[in-house]
Amino acid sequence: MLKRLLIANRGEIARRIIRTARRMGVETVAVYSDADAAAPFVAEADRAVHIGPAPARESYLDPAKVLAAARESGADSIHAGYGFLSENADFAERVIAAGLIWVGPPPSAIRAMGLKDAAKRLMSEAGVPVTPGYQGEDQAEARLQAEADRIGYPVLIKAVAGGGGKGMRKVEVSAEFAAALASCRREAAASFGDDRVLIETYVTRPRHVEVQVFADRHGNAVHLFERDCSLQRRHQKVIEEAPAPGMDPAVREAVCAAAVRAAQAVAYEGAGTIEFIADASEGLRADRIWFMEMNTRLQVEHPVTEAITGQDLVEWQLRVASGEPLPKTQGELAINGHAMEARLYAENPATGFLPSIGRLERFRLPDGVRVDSAVEEGGEVTPFYDPMIAKLISHAPTREGAAASLAAACEQVEVWPVKTNAAFLARCLAEPDFVAGHVDTGFIGARLDALALDPPASPEVLVAAATLRLASEPGDPTEPWRGLEGFRLNAPPCMEVRLQDEAGAHVVQARSIRTHGRPAAIRTDEGLVVFVGGAAYAFTDPSSAAGGADAASDGAVISPMPGRIVQVSAKAGDAVAKGAPLLTLEAMKMEHVLVAPFDGVVVELDVRAGDQVGEGATLVRLECA
Structure with missing residues (x-):
């Protein structure tokens, strides 16, 4: 068994690996950047080594720094989690060449499956069905355009080295292809250092079904059943579940057997996921499910597989890397109940899901479900890394029970002032079509406005805010009812309270005692915040509020976060x-x-492609036409 494991990752996956390693008696070493010096995973590891500045390319993505940390700490093995270096075959080779144990598949398998075009050719040769499309070497824009026209629209452009929804664009018509290709290539180059793409036919009612596979160096390979990851937004997974709704035993056997063949075709070892795209227009059929790609690592959504099988997949990884055979045979694995996972992101659905950064003055997550969290109250969400801050996982005997439990958990999330998608997740999970299992990858897009936008503050929310405001106002300290938070016989009369939020001013009748309803409420420097249904409603005193003016009324387009300008699509003087x-x-x-923000003329635009800009910077200013 491994003795001292260096985790070349951060956040919730680092904490997840530490938890299993500690139970197995394996020491852990964390590596951390400047931005993560106070992060929970650093404190929880047995040792920690600083590896550089906040930008990932200067720390977590620098193989030399990670290997130096392994030498300094005396680690005998490296686990790269997911993302960062986890699917980097060159890094895996350097780990092995340094005499360390690589907790992952052989570099040859990573290479074979790392490039989507080559992987599809390999899978076709192994008898695994693949999605129709173009995976050729000719990357000239004219050739790619011609292939897309031949396949027929809509098509999907995908980065050859892509993953996580990055470097992927749906194109509806031929005239939009060139712009989408350019954007896809920029994002692919920035994320993976490789701007090559492939083109696939776009399945109009697609389901994203994936199979968890595991193999050891003794020739054993098994699957741990399937997951459904169809609930996506912009090709990024939002809610995952296992098993897949509507999957009958015959189709399950066909798909899972194909996944095992895929792993065996590349002499795989360790944890991997075979991802399929299914045409669900006639339900799940074995002849309408095609190979998309293989992720040669543990997946973000692995907890749902752990829940339905009762297996610890990180433990399996460590045992396989130590040379042991798989802990279970195929016949010893079975599905127990249903599990769902929701990804809690620091992002604002009301602004198109732009990431939200800042200090977590309030960070309360629910009880009753599994919580894999990257941060804690008082911590900082920075602009340097992925905005996922926690995963919430439910498990129940039925799919309906798992959905209800997870929806209730999302409604209990309390985070401020960083924005999250908790209320959005709760609405997705409670949507009748989702509960009925009628899901596909277009589910969220078709209902985006209803799912993304929080409803206006309800009377319950307004009363909770007004009550807290009354309780916080100065008064006679000898007044006996001021210190009470429960029932009082001669309760004071209702009082009129004025509040201000984004929707405008409110006049509320409330008593100066605290209510005990579903909302939770806190005081802030700016006013009050009420939490209900996963949403956070902020209120101020109207006398000090700005009056709810439209933020775009002066024509200023503000940078929502620090970042780099990659394209300028207008110039001063343009009518837009x-x-x-x-x-x-x-x-x-x-x-x-x-x-x-409105029809107008660009009167100021002083940034260029390549410029770094700060949060709150005015980038463009418009005047009404």
């Missing part, structure tokens, strides 16, 4: 329509298009 793209900002590993 509301919603027209003005700039593209790259931040937190993603591109964000900033658009015109």
Whole structure:
């Protein structure tokens, strides 16, 4: 068994690996950047080594620094989690060449499956069905355009080295192809250092089904059943579940057997995921499910597989890396109940899901479900890494029970002032079509406005805010009812309270005792915040509020976070329509298009492609036409 394991990753996956390693008696070594010096995973590891500045390329993505940390700490093995260096075959080879144990598949398998075009050719040869498309070497724009036209629209452009929804664009018509290709290549180059792409036919009612596989060096290979990851936004997974809804035993056997063949075709070892795209227009059918790609690592959504099988997949990884055979045979594995996972992101659904950064003055997560968290109250969400801050995982005897439990958990999330998608997740999980199992990858897009936007503050929320405000007002300290938070016989009369939020001013009748309803409420320097349904409603005193003016009324387009300008789509003097793209900002590993807030004329635009900009900087200013 391994003795001292260096974890070449951060956040919730580092904490997850530490938890299993500690139970198995394996010492752990964390590596951390300047931005993560106070992060929970650093404190929880047995040892920690600083490896550089906040930018990932100068710390977590620097193989030399990671290997130096392994030497300094006396580690005998390295686990790279997911993301960062986990699917870097060159890094795996350097780990092995340094005499360390690589907790992962052989570098040859990573290479074979790391490039989507080559992987599809290999899978086709192994008898695994693949999605129709173009995976050729000719990357000329004209050739790619011609292939897309031949396949027929809509098509999907995907980065050859991609993953995590990055470097992926859906194209509806031929005229939009060139712009989408350019954007896809920029994002792919920034995320993976490789701007090559492939093109696939776009399945109009797609389901994303993946199979967890495991293999050891003794020739054993098994699957741990399937997961459904169809609930996505912009090709990024939002809610995952296991098993897949509507999957009958015959189709399960066919798909899982194909996944095992895929792993055996590359002499695989360790944990891997075979991802399939299914045409669900006629339900899940074995002849309408095609190989997409293989992720040669542990997946973010591995907890749902752990829940339904009762297995610890990190323990399996460590045992396989130590040379042991797989802990279970295929016949010893079975599905127990249903599990779901929701990814809690620091992002604001109301602003197109732009990432949100800052100090977590309030960070309360629910009880009753498994919580894998990257941060704790008082910590900082920085602009340098992926905005996922926690995962919430439910397990129940039925799918309906798992969905209800997870929805209730998301509604209990309390985070401030950083914005999160908790209320959005709760609404997704409670949506009738989702509960009924009618899901595909377009599910969220078709209902985006209803799912993304919090409803206006309800009377319950307003009363909770007004009550807290009354309780916080100065008064006669000898007044006996002021210190009470429960029932009082001669309760004071209702009082009129004025509040201000984004929607405007409110007049509320409330008593100066605290209510005990579903909302939770806190005081802040700016006013009050009420938490309900996973959403956070902020209120101020109208006498000090700005009056709820439209933030875009002066025509200023503000940078929502620190980042780099990668494209300028307008210039001073241009007449633009509301919603027209003005700039593209790259931040937190993603591109964000900033658009015109109204019909007008660009009167100021002083940034260029390549410029670094800070949060709150005015990038463009418009005047009404």
